Amino acid sequence: MSKVFKRVVGLACAGVMGWLLSACSPVRMLNGLTPTRSFEKTSDIAYGSDPRQTLDVYRSKDPAPGAPVVVFFYGGSWNSGSRADYLFVGEALASRGITTVIADYRLYPQVRYPEFLVDGAQAVGWTYRHVAEYGGNPQRLYVMGHSAGAYNAAMLALDPQWLQAVGMSPDNLRGWIGLAGPYDFLPIKDEAVRPVFFYPDSPPESQPINHVSRGAPPALLMAAETDTLVNPTRNTGGLASALREAGVPVDEFYFSRTSHVTLVAALSRPLRWLAPVLDHVSGFVNH
Structure with missing residues (x-):
């Protein structure tokens, strides 16, 4: 089979999966195909007083002592999303021995920038203080x-x-991982996102690229080549490029068979053939 034919087949399959994942209840499909016997899950842990300030912890049923820890934040344009949708992410990371925290955070219109960052920091703070109780190493x-x-x-x-x-401080982080992240997006084109960042008066300090410094934690960045x-x-x-210029270690990967959505879906068992996202995350965290 020629390389060209393989690429065409791969792109066709990715297109079909992208259509499936844009259809009704895509994450329900992925979660339904995710095995649940390989991990232990502790649900509905409050890290704040708001109902959205809640998280779940996933860990391997056979954890190594002092397991690495990942706090995962889902996407949704800061106006949608639920940690319950990302069981497949918790399973994927736990299957590689990573204790995983998946946190909800307040969304627009309940809050705007920067309140969801306040929530994220509180979730990380809870993790740093309590994850040893779940076998993780802070x-x-x-x-x-x-x-x-x-x-x-990134923020x-x-x-x-x-x-x-x-x-805490960023020095408490061994690194960070970004999948298809918006790090430099002013002026905002997406009308659904504009009110989240007070468009047209979106503050420049809201952009991750404006906070790059020499002492930042190492980064693993991944994206789909054709992300629209x-x-x-x-x-x-x-x-x-900005991180490298500042002397910050960064690994950077782009994948041809994924879209914006299927990049994270590639963590799930049914779609790992799309891209080695899990392998790169595991290698970065377990090095």
Whole structure:
């Protein structure tokens, strides 16, 4: 089979899966195909007083001592999403021995920027203080996110004020992982996102790329080559270049068979053939 034919077949399959994942209840389909016997899950842990300030913890049923820890933030344009939709992410990371925290956070219109970053920092603070109770090592702590969640992870890793508010600093992070994140998106084109960031008066300090510094934690950045929602060249490529110029270690990968949505879906068992997203995350966290 020629390389060209393989690529055409791969793109066709990715297109079909993208259509399926844009149909009714896509995450229900993925979660329904996710095995549940490989991990232990502790649900509905409050890290704040608001009903949205709640998280779940996933861990391997056979954890190694002092397991690495990832706090994962989902996307949804800061106006939608639920941690219950990301069981497949918890299972994927737990299957590689990573204790995983998946946190809800307040969304628009309940809040605007920067309140969801306040929530993210509080979730990380809870994790740092309590994850040892679940077999995780707080000295091996990472933040990770997809799309808007990758933005949240980036801001927590790059702008010290958010973690400082919970008695921490980016120095407490061993690194951070961004999947298809918007890191440099002013002026805002997406009408659904504009009110979240006070368009047209969106503050420049809301952009992760404006907080790059030499002391930032190492980064793993991944994107789909043909992402039509978040420009991968400007956002992933631009941030990776800025980090390197500041002397920050960064790994950068682009995949041809994924879209903006299927990039995170590639963590699920049925779709891991799309891209080695889980392998890269596991290698970064377990090195």
